[in-house]
Amino acid sequence: MEMGEFHRAGRSQEIMLDARSDQLVFLADGATKLVIQMPDGGEQVLSFHFAGDMVHVPQRAGDRLRLVALDDCRTISFSTNDFLDVAEDDPKVLRTILARALMALQHSRNKAIRLGRKAAHERIADFLLAMADRIGVRDGTDIRIELPMSRRDIGHSLGLTIETVSRQFTELRDSHLIATSGRSLVWLHDLDKLSVRAGHVSDKEIESKNCATSNKDLASPTMVG
Amino acid sequence: MEMGEFHRAGRSQEIMLDARSDQLVFLADGATKLVIQMPDGGEQVLSFHFAGDMVHVPQRAGDRLRLVALDDCRTISFSTNDFLDVAEDDPKVLRTILARALMALQHSRNKAIRLGRKAAHERIADFLLAMADRIGVRDGTDIRIELPMSRRDIGHSLGLTIETVSRQFTELRDSHLIATSGRSLVWLHDLDKLSVRAGHVSDKEIESKNCATSNKDLASPTMVG
DNA sequence: CGTGCATTTGATAGCTATCAAAGAAGGTGG
DNA sequence: CCACCTTCTTTGATAGCTATCAAATGCACG
Numbered sequence: 001m002e003m004g005e006f007h008r009a010g011r012s013q014e015i016m017l018d019a020r021s022d023q024l025v026f027l028a029d030g031a032t033k034l035v036i037q038m039p040d041g042g043e044q045v046l047s048f049h050f051a052g053d054m055v056h057v058p059q060r061a062g063d064r065l066r067l068v069a070l071d072d073c074r075t076i077s078f079s080t081n082d083f084l085d086v087a088e089d090d091p092k093v094l095r096t097i098l099a100r101a102l103m104a105l106q107h108s109r110n111k112a113i114r115l116g117r118k119a120a121h122e123r124i125a126d127f128l129l130a131m132a133d134r135i136g137v138r139d140g141t142d143i144r145i146e147l148p149m150s151r152r153d154i155g156h157s158l159g160l161t162i163e164t165v166s167r168q169f170t171e172l173r174d175s176h177l178i179a180t181s182g183r184s185l186v187w188l189h190d191l192d193k194l195s196v197r198a199g200h201v202s203d204k205e206i207e208s209k210n211c212a213t214s215n216k217d218l219a220s221p222t223m224v225g
Numbered sequence: 226m227e228m229g230e231f232h233r234a235g236r237s238q239e240i241m242l243d244a245r246s247d248q249l250v251f252l253a254d255g256a257t258k259l260v261i262q263m264p265d266g267g268e269q270v271l272s273f274h275f276a277g278d279m280v281h282v283p284q285r286a287g288d289r290l291r292l293v294a295l296d297d298c299r300t301i302s303f304s305t306n307d308f309l310d311v312a313e314d315d316p317k318v319l320r321t322i323l324a325r326a327l328m329a330l331q332h333s334r335n336k337a338i339r340l341g342r343k344a345a346h347e348r349i350a351d352f353l354l355a356m357a358d359r360i361g362v363r364d365g366t367d368i369r370i371e372l373p374m375s376r377r378d379i380g381h382s383l384g385l386t387i388e389t390v391s392r393q394f395t396e397l398r399d400s401h402l403i404a405t406s407g408r409s410l411v412w413l414h415d416l417d418k419l420s421v422r423a424g425h426v427s428d429k430e431i432e433s434k435n436c437a438t439s440n441k442d443l444a445s446p447t448m449v450g
Numbered sequence: 451c452g453t454g455c456a457t458t459t460g461a462t463a464g465c466t467a468t469c470a471a472a473g474a475a476g477g478t479g480g
Numbered sequence: 481c482c483a484c485c486t487t488c489t490t491t492g493a494t495a496g497c498t499a500t501c502a503a504a505t506g507c508a509c510g
Contacts, residue, residue, distance in 0.1 A: 115340035
Protein backbone atom coordinates (compact mmCIF):
# COMPACT_ATOMS: atom_id res chain seq x y z
CA MET A 1 0.00 0.00 0.00
CA GLU A 2 1.05 3.54 -0.62
CA MET A 3 1.47 6.04 2.12
CA GLY A 4 -1.26 8.56 2.50
CA GLU A 5 -1.03 11.69 0.44
CA PHE A 6 -0.35 14.97 2.16
CA HIS A 7 -2.00 18.11 0.92
CA ARG A 8 -2.03 21.76 1.74
CA ALA A 9 -4.70 24.09 0.50
CA GLY A 10 -5.66 27.72 0.92
CA ARG A 11 -9.02 29.45 1.13
CA SER A 12 -11.52 28.16 -1.44
CA GLN A 13 -8.99 25.84 -3.04
CA GLU A 14 -10.17 22.36 -3.89
CA ILE A 15 -8.35 19.50 -2.20
CA MET A 16 -7.58 17.18 -5.10
CA LEU A 17 -8.25 13.55 -4.34
CA ASP A 18 -7.51 10.38 -6.23
CA ALA A 19 -10.72 9.81 -8.16
CA ARG A 20 -9.95 6.16 -8.78
CA SER A 21 -11.15 4.97 -5.40
CA ASP A 22 -13.05 5.88 -2.26
CA GLN A 23 -10.99 8.22 -0.16
CA LEU A 24 -10.57 8.66 3.55
CA VAL A 25 -9.35 12.14 4.33
CA PHE A 26 -8.02 13.21 7.70
CA LEU A 27 -8.07 16.91 8.32
CA ALA A 28 -5.00 17.80 10.35
CA ASP A 29 -5.56 21.50 10.40
CA GLY A 30 -8.03 24.10 9.18
CA ALA A 31 -11.60 23.77 7.96
CA THR A 32 -13.19 22.31 4.85
CA LYS A 33 -16.55 21.84 3.20
CA LEU A 34 -17.77 18.87 1.20
CA VAL A 35 -19.91 20.15 -1.65
CA ILE A 36 -21.83 18.55 -4.45
CA GLN A 37 -22.47 20.30 -7.72
CA MET A 38 -26.08 20.04 -8.76
CA PRO A 39 -27.05 19.60 -12.41
CA ASP A 40 -28.95 22.90 -12.30
CA GLY A 41 -25.76 24.71 -11.39
CA GLY A 42 -26.59 24.99 -7.72
CA GLU A 43 -24.34 23.81 -4.96
CA GLN A 44 -25.19 21.83 -1.86
CA VAL A 45 -22.85 21.70 1.12
CA LEU A 46 -23.00 18.22 2.62
CA SER A 47 -20.83 18.89 5.63
CA PHE A 48 -18.28 21.14 7.23
CA HIS A 49 -15.15 19.69 8.82
CA PHE A 50 -12.59 20.93 11.30
CA ALA A 51 -9.18 19.94 12.61
CA GLY A 52 -9.19 16.29 13.65
CA ASP A 53 -12.16 15.27 11.53
CA MET A 54 -12.22 12.31 9.21
CA VAL A 55 -14.10 12.66 5.93
CA HIS A 56 -15.21 9.87 3.66
CA VAL A 57 -15.41 10.81 -0.01
CA PRO A 58 -17.01 8.06 -2.07
CA GLN A 59 -15.75 7.39 -5.56
CA ARG A 60 -19.12 7.05 -7.28
CA ALA A 61 -19.94 10.69 -7.16
CA GLY A 62 -16.33 11.53 -7.97
CA ASP A 63 -16.66 14.34 -10.41
CA ARG A 64 -19.53 15.99 -8.61
CA LEU A 65 -18.18 15.86 -5.07
CA ARG A 66 -15.49 18.33 -4.13
CA LEU A 67 -13.63 18.84 -0.87
CA VAL A 68 -12.84 22.53 -0.58
CA ALA A 69 -10.68 24.36 1.93
CA LEU A 70 -12.38 27.15 3.87
CA ASP A 71 -9.04 28.43 5.11
CA ASP A 72 -5.44 27.23 5.18
CA CYS A 73 -5.50 23.57 5.94
CA ARG A 74 -3.49 20.37 5.79
CA THR A 75 -4.88 16.96 5.00
CA ILE A 76 -3.77 13.34 4.68
CA SER A 77 -5.80 11.19 2.33
CA PHE A 78 -5.86 7.46 1.75
CA SER A 79 -7.62 5.07 -0.52
CA THR A 80 -10.25 3.62 1.81
CA ASN A 81 -9.49 0.08 0.74
CA ASP A 82 -5.73 0.46 1.06
CA PHE A 83 -6.15 1.97 4.47
CA LEU A 84 -8.42 -0.80 5.63
CA ASP A 85 -6.10 -3.47 4.23
CA VAL A 86 -3.41 -2.24 6.53
CA ALA A 87 -5.79 -1.64 9.40
CA GLU A 88 -6.94 -5.24 9.31
CA ASP A 89 -3.94 -6.12 11.42
CA ASP A 90 -5.19 -3.79 14.09
CA PRO A 91 -8.84 -4.18 15.01
CA LYS A 92 -8.66 -1.11 17.18
CA VAL A 93 -8.03 1.08 14.19
CA LEU A 94 -10.92 -0.48 12.33
CA ARG A 95 -13.22 0.17 15.25
CA THR A 96 -12.07 3.74 15.49
CA ILE A 97 -12.79 4.28 11.83
CA LEU A 98 -16.15 2.61 12.21
CA ALA A 99 -16.97 4.76 15.21
CA ARG A 100 -16.15 7.85 13.20
CA ALA A 101 -18.24 6.67 10.30
CA LEU A 102 -21.19 6.11 12.64
CA MET A 103 -20.66 9.57 14.07
CA ALA A 104 -20.64 11.05 10.60
CA LEU A 105 -23.87 9.18 9.99
CA GLN A 106 -25.41 10.74 13.07
CA HIS A 107 -24.32 14.17 11.93
CA SER A 108 -25.77 13.59 8.53
CA ARG A 109 -29.03 12.36 10.02
CA ASN A 110 -29.20 15.44 12.16
CA LYS A 111 -28.63 17.55 9.08
CA ALA A 112 -31.53 15.78 7.45
CA ILE A 113 -33.67 16.59 10.47
CA ARG A 114 -32.77 20.24 10.17
CA LEU A 115 -33.49 20.40 6.50
CA GLY A 116 -36.69 18.44 6.86
CA ARG A 117 -38.26 21.11 9.00
CA LYS A 118 -38.77 24.14 6.92
CA ALA A 119 -38.46 27.17 9.20
CA ALA A 120 -35.38 29.19 8.31
CA HIS A 121 -34.96 30.61 11.81
CA GLU A 122 -34.78 27.11 13.27
CA ARG A 123 -32.11 26.06 10.82
CA ILE A 124 -29.96 29.09 11.51
CA ALA A 125 -30.25 28.78 15.28
CA ASP A 126 -29.41 25.09 15.08
CA PHE A 127 -26.46 25.83 12.83
CA LEU A 128 -25.06 28.39 15.25
CA LEU A 129 -25.43 26.01 18.19
CA ALA A 130 -23.69 23.27 16.25
CA MET A 131 -20.84 25.60 15.38
CA ALA A 132 -20.63 26.70 18.99
CA ASP A 133 -20.20 23.07 20.01
CA ARG A 134 -17.55 22.55 17.41
CA ILE A 135 -15.45 25.69 17.29
CA GLY A 136 -16.96 28.01 19.89
CA VAL A 137 -14.86 29.47 22.70
CA ARG A 138 -16.05 31.05 25.94
CA ASP A 139 -15.86 34.84 26.02
CA GLY A 140 -17.25 36.02 29.33
CA THR A 141 -20.85 34.90 29.42
CA ASP A 142 -20.92 34.61 25.63
CA ILE A 143 -19.74 31.98 23.22
CA ARG A 144 -17.54 33.43 20.51
CA ILE A 145 -17.41 31.78 17.09
CA GLU A 146 -15.18 32.62 14.18
CA LEU A 147 -17.00 31.27 11.17
CA PRO A 148 -14.67 30.11 8.42
CA MET A 149 -17.48 29.82 5.91
CA SER A 150 -19.37 32.50 4.02
CA ARG A 151 -23.07 33.28 4.19
CA ARG A 152 -23.32 31.60 0.84
CA ASP A 153 -21.81 28.41 2.23
CA ILE A 154 -24.18 28.51 5.17
CA GLY A 155 -27.09 28.95 2.82
CA HIS A 156 -25.96 26.09 0.62
CA SER A 157 -25.57 23.95 3.71
CA LEU A 158 -29.01 24.74 5.10
CA GLY A 159 -30.96 24.83 1.88
CA LEU A 160 -31.53 28.57 2.13
CA THR A 161 -30.57 31.53 -0.01
CA ILE A 162 -27.86 33.92 1.05
CA GLU A 163 -30.46 36.65 1.51
CA THR A 164 -32.54 34.56 3.87
CA VAL A 165 -29.46 33.67 5.88
CA SER A 166 -28.59 37.31 6.17
CA ARG A 167 -32.11 38.25 7.21
CA GLN A 168 -32.09 35.62 9.91
CA PHE A 169 -28.79 36.90 11.26
CA THR A 170 -30.26 40.37 11.35
CA GLU A 171 -33.30 39.14 13.20
CA LEU A 172 -31.17 37.33 15.79
CA ARG A 173 -29.13 40.51 16.18
CA ASP A 174 -32.26 42.62 16.67
CA SER A 175 -33.46 40.12 19.27
CA HIS A 176 -30.15 40.51 21.10
CA LEU A 177 -29.52 36.77 20.90
CA ILE A 178 -26.29 37.27 19.01
CA ALA A 179 -23.82 39.97 18.06
CA THR A 180 -21.63 40.02 14.99
CA SER A 181 -18.49 41.79 13.85
CA GLY A 182 -17.23 41.75 10.32
CA ARG A 183 -18.04 38.74 8.23
CA SER A 184 -16.96 35.95 10.48
CA LEU A 185 -17.21 36.84 14.15
CA VAL A 186 -20.34 35.89 16.06
CA TRP A 187 -21.11 36.02 19.75
CA LEU A 188 -23.95 33.92 21.14
CA HIS A 189 -25.53 35.68 24.11
CA ASP A 190 -28.16 33.17 25.16
CA LEU A 191 -27.81 29.50 24.35
CA ASP A 192 -31.12 28.66 26.01
CA LYS A 193 -33.15 31.00 23.89
CA LEU A 194 -31.26 29.86 20.82
CA SER A 195 -32.15 26.27 21.71
CA VAL A 196 -35.78 27.27 21.86
CA ARG A 197 -35.53 29.03 18.53
CA ALA A 198 -33.79 25.97 17.08
CA GLY A 199 -36.73 23.86 18.15
CA HIS A 200 -34.60 21.65 20.36
CA VAL A 201 -36.54 22.31 23.50
CA SER A 202 -39.83 23.92 24.35
CA ASP A 203 -40.17 27.03 26.50
CA LYS A 204 -41.34 24.96 29.43
CA GLU A 205 -38.29 22.75 29.34
CA ILE A 206 -36.10 25.81 29.61
CA GLU A 207 -38.02 27.13 32.61
CA SER A 208 -37.69 23.89 34.52
CA LYS A 209 -34.08 23.58 33.50
CA ASN A 210 -33.04 26.68 35.42
CA CYS A 211 -33.47 24.86 38.72
CA ALA A 212 -32.29 21.46 37.70
CA THR A 213 -29.92 19.83 35.26
CA SER A 214 -27.29 21.34 33.05
CA ASN A 215 -27.89 22.18 29.46
CA LYS A 216 -25.78 19.27 28.30
CA ASP A 217 -28.22 16.77 29.68
CA LEU A 218 -30.99 18.16 27.56
CA ALA A 219 -28.83 18.13 24.48
CA SER A 220 -30.88 17.63 21.38
CA PRO A 221 -29.98 16.78 17.82
CA THR A 222 -27.24 19.15 16.86
CA MET A 223 -24.82 18.62 14.10
CA VAL A 224 -21.62 19.67 12.46
CA GLY A 225 -22.05 20.73 8.89
CA MET B 226 -21.43 -11.56 24.74
CA GLU B 227 -25.10 -12.24 24.41
CA MET B 228 -26.65 -13.55 21.29
CA GLY B 229 -28.55 -11.09 19.18
CA GLU B 230 -32.17 -10.56 20.03
CA PHE B 231 -34.80 -11.72 17.59
CA HIS B 232 -37.92 -9.70 17.11
CA ARG B 233 -41.09 -9.89 15.12
CA ALA B 234 -43.33 -6.91 14.60
CA GLY B 235 -46.46 -6.10 12.68
CA ARG B 236 -47.60 -2.98 10.84
CA SER B 237 -46.87 0.23 12.79
CA GLN B 238 -45.52 -1.64 15.80
CA GLU B 239 -42.36 -0.30 17.36
CA ILE B 240 -39.39 -2.63 17.43
CA MET B 241 -38.23 -2.42 21.01
CA LEU B 242 -34.49 -2.12 21.39
CA ASP B 243 -32.21 -2.22 24.37
CA ALA B 244 -31.85 1.44 25.29
CA ARG B 245 -28.71 0.85 27.32
CA SER B 246 -26.37 0.84 24.34
CA ASP B 247 -25.99 1.57 20.67
CA GLN B 248 -27.79 -1.04 18.63
CA LEU B 249 -27.09 -2.68 15.33
CA VAL B 250 -30.27 -4.03 13.83
CA PHE B 251 -30.39 -6.41 10.90
CA LEU B 252 -33.66 -6.50 9.06
CA ALA B 253 -34.26 -10.06 7.93
CA ASP B 254 -37.65 -9.48 6.44
CA GLY B 255 -40.14 -6.71 5.85
CA ALA B 256 -39.75 -2.93 5.94
CA THR B 257 -39.15 -0.42 8.71
CA LYS B 258 -38.80 3.30 9.27
CA LEU B 259 -36.48 5.07 11.69
CA VAL B 260 -38.31 8.07 13.11
CA ILE B 261 -37.42 10.79 15.54
CA GLN B 262 -40.03 12.54 17.65
CA MET B 263 -39.60 16.30 17.54
CA PRO B 264 -40.23 18.47 20.60
CA ASP B 265 -43.06 20.24 18.79
CA GLY B 266 -44.87 16.97 18.36
CA GLY B 267 -43.87 16.54 14.76
CA GLU B 268 -42.19 13.45 13.41
CA GLN B 269 -39.25 13.16 11.07
CA VAL B 270 -38.50 9.94 9.20
CA LEU B 271 -34.73 9.50 9.01
CA SER B 272 -34.69 6.44 6.79
CA PHE B 273 -36.64 3.55 5.41
CA HIS B 274 -35.19 0.03 5.46
CA PHE B 275 -35.89 -3.18 3.65
CA ALA B 276 -35.00 -6.85 3.87
CA GLY B 277 -31.25 -7.25 4.22
CA ASP B 278 -30.56 -3.76 5.52
CA MET B 279 -28.51 -2.96 8.57
CA VAL B 280 -29.64 -0.09 10.77
CA HIS B 281 -27.58 1.67 13.40
CA VAL B 282 -29.61 3.13 16.26
CA PRO B 283 -27.46 5.27 18.52
CA GLN B 284 -28.10 5.25 22.24
CA ARG B 285 -27.86 9.00 22.84
CA ALA B 286 -31.15 9.80 21.23
CA GLY B 287 -32.67 6.71 22.79
CA ASP B 288 -36.05 7.93 23.88
CA ARG B 289 -36.63 10.01 20.80
CA LEU B 290 -35.59 7.53 18.14
CA ARG B 291 -37.96 4.72 17.29
CA LEU B 292 -37.66 1.88 14.82
CA VAL B 293 -41.14 1.10 13.54
CA ALA B 294 -42.34 -1.75 11.37
CA LEU B 295 -44.14 -0.77 8.17
CA ASP B 296 -45.37 -4.32 7.67
CA ASP B 297 -44.70 -7.74 9.13
CA CYS B 298 -41.00 -7.99 9.70
CA ARG B 299 -38.30 -9.89 11.54
CA THR B 300 -35.16 -8.40 12.99
CA ILE B 301 -32.02 -9.39 14.84
CA SER B 302 -30.48 -6.73 17.04
CA PHE B 303 -27.14 -6.53 18.82
CA SER B 304 -25.38 -4.14 21.09
CA THR B 305 -22.95 -2.48 18.72
CA ASN B 306 -20.04 -2.90 21.10
CA ASP B 307 -20.77 -6.52 21.86
CA PHE B 308 -21.07 -7.25 18.19
CA LEU B 309 -17.79 -5.57 17.38
CA ASP B 310 -16.02 -7.30 20.26
CA VAL B 311 -16.78 -10.61 18.64
CA ALA B 312 -16.15 -9.30 15.15
CA GLU B 313 -12.63 -8.24 16.07
CA ASP B 314 -11.51 -11.78 15.43
CA ASP B 315 -12.70 -11.50 11.89
CA PRO B 316 -11.60 -8.36 10.03
CA LYS B 317 -13.84 -9.26 7.13
CA VAL B 318 -16.92 -8.80 9.26
CA LEU B 319 -15.67 -5.46 10.53
CA ARG B 320 -15.07 -4.29 6.99
CA THR B 321 -18.50 -5.38 5.93
CA ILE B 322 -20.05 -3.47 8.78
CA LEU B 323 -17.93 -0.46 7.94
CA ALA B 324 -18.92 -0.68 4.30
CA ARG B 325 -22.56 -0.71 5.31
CA ALA B 326 -22.09 2.23 7.62
CA LEU B 327 -20.45 4.20 4.82
CA MET B 328 -23.32 3.27 2.54
CA ALA B 329 -25.79 4.46 5.13
CA LEU B 330 -23.80 7.67 5.29
CA GLN B 331 -24.12 8.10 1.54
CA HIS B 332 -27.83 7.51 1.75
CA SER B 333 -28.17 10.03 4.50
CA ARG B 334 -26.11 12.57 2.59
CA ASN B 335 -28.31 12.06 -0.43
CA LYS B 336 -31.33 12.60 1.76
CA ALA B 337 -29.80 15.86 2.91
CA ILE B 338 -29.35 16.86 -0.71
CA ARG B 339 -32.98 16.16 -1.42
CA LEU B 340 -34.20 18.11 1.57
CA GLY B 341 -31.83 20.96 0.90
CA ARG B 342 -33.45 21.74 -2.40
CA LYS B 343 -36.88 23.04 -1.81
CA ALA B 344 -39.03 21.97 -4.74
CA ALA B 345 -41.62 19.41 -3.67
CA HIS B 346 -41.90 17.85 -7.12
CA GLU B 347 -38.17 17.12 -7.17
CA ARG B 348 -38.30 15.42 -3.80
CA ILE B 349 -41.21 13.22 -4.77
CA ALA B 350 -39.70 12.22 -8.10
CA ASP B 351 -36.40 11.42 -6.40
CA PHE B 352 -38.18 9.44 -3.74
CA LEU B 353 -39.99 7.34 -6.32
CA LEU B 354 -36.78 6.65 -8.23
CA ALA B 355 -35.03 5.62 -5.03
CA MET B 356 -37.88 3.27 -4.15
CA ALA B 357 -37.79 1.87 -7.68
CA ASP B 358 -34.11 1.06 -7.21
CA ARG B 359 -34.81 -0.57 -3.90
CA ILE B 360 -38.07 -2.44 -4.21
CA GLY B 361 -39.22 -1.87 -7.77
CA VAL B 362 -39.97 -4.76 -10.12
CA ARG B 363 -40.27 -4.71 -13.89
CA ASP B 364 -43.83 -4.87 -15.19
CA GLY B 365 -43.69 -4.68 -18.97
CA THR B 366 -42.15 -1.32 -19.79
CA ASP B 367 -43.08 0.01 -16.35
CA ILE B 368 -41.53 -0.31 -12.95
CA ARG B 369 -44.04 -1.43 -10.36
CA ILE B 370 -43.58 -0.44 -6.73
CA GLU B 371 -45.60 -1.54 -3.74
CA LEU B 372 -45.05 1.18 -1.18
CA PRO B 373 -45.15 -0.11 2.39
CA MET B 374 -45.32 3.41 3.84
CA SER B 375 -48.21 5.85 4.01
CA ARG B 376 -48.38 9.29 2.42
CA ARG B 377 -47.84 10.63 5.90
CA ASP B 378 -44.58 8.68 6.24
CA ILE B 379 -43.44 9.91 2.85
CA GLY B 380 -44.21 13.47 3.88
CA HIS B 381 -42.37 13.08 7.16
CA SER B 382 -39.44 11.65 5.28
CA LEU B 383 -39.29 14.43 2.69
CA GLY B 384 -40.14 17.37 4.92
CA LEU B 385 -43.50 17.87 3.23
CA THR B 386 -47.08 17.73 4.42
CA ILE B 387 -49.33 14.88 3.50
CA GLU B 388 -51.42 17.21 1.36
CA THR B 389 -48.44 18.33 -0.68
CA VAL B 390 -47.37 14.73 -1.20
CA SER B 391 -50.83 13.88 -2.42
CA ARG B 392 -50.91 16.85 -4.78
CA GLN B 393 -47.55 15.89 -6.26
CA PHE B 394 -48.79 12.35 -6.86
CA THR B 395 -51.83 13.76 -8.59
CA GLU B 396 -49.68 15.97 -10.77
CA LEU B 397 -47.43 13.06 -11.76
CA ARG B 398 -50.55 11.06 -12.58
CA ASP B 399 -51.97 13.87 -14.70
CA SER B 400 -48.63 14.09 -16.52
CA HIS B 401 -48.86 10.35 -17.25
CA LEU B 402 -45.48 9.76 -15.59
CA ILE B 403 -46.99 7.37 -13.08
CA ALA B 404 -50.14 5.42 -12.39
CA THR B 405 -51.45 4.38 -9.01
CA SER B 406 -53.87 1.86 -7.62
CA GLY B 407 -55.11 1.83 -4.09
CA ARG B 408 -52.86 3.29 -1.45
CA SER B 409 -49.67 1.45 -2.16
CA LEU B 410 -49.31 0.44 -5.79
CA VAL B 411 -47.40 2.73 -8.13
CA TRP B 412 -46.23 2.22 -11.70
CA LEU B 413 -43.46 4.37 -13.09
CA HIS B 414 -43.95 4.90 -16.82
CA ASP B 415 -40.93 6.97 -17.71
CA LEU B 416 -37.77 6.87 -15.62
CA ASP B 417 -36.02 9.41 -17.84
CA LYS B 418 -38.65 12.07 -17.39
CA LEU B 419 -38.79 11.29 -13.70
CA SER B 420 -35.03 11.80 -13.51
CA VAL B 421 -35.45 15.18 -15.11
CA ARG B 422 -38.21 16.08 -12.69
CA ALA B 423 -36.03 14.88 -9.82
CA GLY B 424 -33.32 17.25 -10.96
CA HIS B 425 -30.82 14.48 -11.51
CA VAL B 426 -30.20 15.27 -15.12
CA SER B 427 -31.05 18.10 -17.42
CA ASP B 428 -33.26 17.75 -20.49
CA LYS B 429 -30.22 17.84 -22.75
CA GLU B 430 -28.55 14.98 -20.98
CA ILE B 431 -31.62 12.87 -21.58
CA GLU B 432 -31.67 13.70 -25.29
CA SER B 433 -28.06 12.68 -25.78
CA LYS B 434 -28.58 9.62 -23.65
CA ASN B 435 -30.99 8.04 -26.10
CA CYS B 436 -28.18 7.28 -28.51
CA ALA B 437 -25.46 6.49 -26.06
CA THR B 438 -25.05 5.10 -22.57
CA SER B 439 -27.54 3.39 -20.34
CA ASN B 440 -29.43 5.15 -17.63
CA LYS B 441 -27.33 3.49 -14.95
CA ASP B 442 -24.24 5.30 -16.09
CA LEU B 443 -25.86 8.62 -15.51
CA ALA B 444 -27.03 7.62 -12.08
CA SER B 445 -27.21 10.58 -9.81
CA PRO B 446 -27.67 10.94 -6.12
CA THR B 447 -30.59 8.76 -5.23
CA MET B 448 -31.26 7.37 -1.86
CA VAL B 449 -33.22 4.95 0.18
CA GLY B 450 -35.36 6.57 2.82
C1' DC C 451 -7.66 55.08 -0.82
C1' DG C 452 -10.03 52.83 -4.30
C1' DT C 453 -11.76 48.44 -6.10
C1' DG C 454 -14.16 44.04 -6.07
C1' DC C 455 -16.74 41.03 -3.60
C1' DA C 456 -19.71 39.75 0.33
C1' DT C 457 -23.41 41.19 2.90
C1' DT C 458 -27.51 43.68 3.91
C1' DT C 459 -31.95 45.63 2.78
C1' DG C 460 -36.23 46.19 0.09
C1' DA C 461 -40.25 44.76 -3.00
C1' DT C 462 -42.63 41.14 -5.22
C1' DA C 463 -44.00 36.55 -6.87
C1' DG C 464 -44.37 31.69 -6.17
C1' DC C 465 -44.63 27.75 -3.45
C1' DT C 466 -46.01 25.11 0.44
C1' DA C 467 -48.35 24.82 5.02
C1' DT C 468 -52.53 25.28 7.06
C1' DC C 469 -57.40 24.90 7.59
C1' DA C 470 -61.57 22.68 5.99
C1' DA C 471 -64.26 19.17 3.86
C1' DA C 472 -65.32 15.61 0.63
C1' DG C 473 -64.13 11.15 -1.29
C1' DA C 474 -61.83 6.44 -1.45
C1' DA C 475 -59.92 2.28 0.73
C1' DG C 476 -59.65 -1.39 3.67
C1' DG C 477 -61.29 -3.79 7.73
C1' DT C 478 -65.18 -5.46 10.84
C1' DG C 479 -69.25 -7.45 12.20
C1' DG C 480 -73.72 -8.70 11.00
C1' DC D 481 -71.64 -10.89 0.88
C1' DC D 482 -72.91 -6.48 2.22
C1' DA D 483 -73.36 -2.30 5.10
C1' DC D 484 -70.91 0.35 8.11
C1' DC D 485 -67.12 2.71 10.02
C1' DT D 486 -62.65 4.24 10.64
C1' DT D 487 -58.66 5.86 8.52
C1' DC D 488 -56.19 7.50 4.72
C1' DT D 489 -56.16 10.19 0.74
C1' DT D 490 -57.62 13.73 -2.29
C1' DT D 491 -59.23 18.32 -3.36
C1' DG D 492 -60.08 23.30 -2.49
C1' DA D 493 -59.17 28.12 -0.53
C1' DT D 494 -56.17 31.05 1.93
C1' DA D 495 -52.18 32.82 4.53
C1' DG D 496 -47.35 32.83 5.46
C1' DC D 497 -42.76 32.08 4.33
C1' DT D 498 -38.89 32.04 1.35
C1' DA D 499 -36.87 32.64 -3.35
C1' DT D 500 -36.10 35.88 -6.62
C1' DC D 501 -34.93 40.25 -8.51
C1' DA D 502 -32.83 44.72 -7.70
C1' DA D 503 -30.04 48.01 -5.39
C1' DA D 504 -27.33 49.98 -1.64
C1' DT D 505 -24.02 49.37 1.86
C1' DG D 506 -19.98 47.50 4.10
C1' DC D 507 -15.75 44.87 4.36
C1' DA D 508 -11.26 43.24 3.18
C1' DC D 509 -7.41 43.55 0.25
C1' DG D 510 -4.11 45.47 -2.83
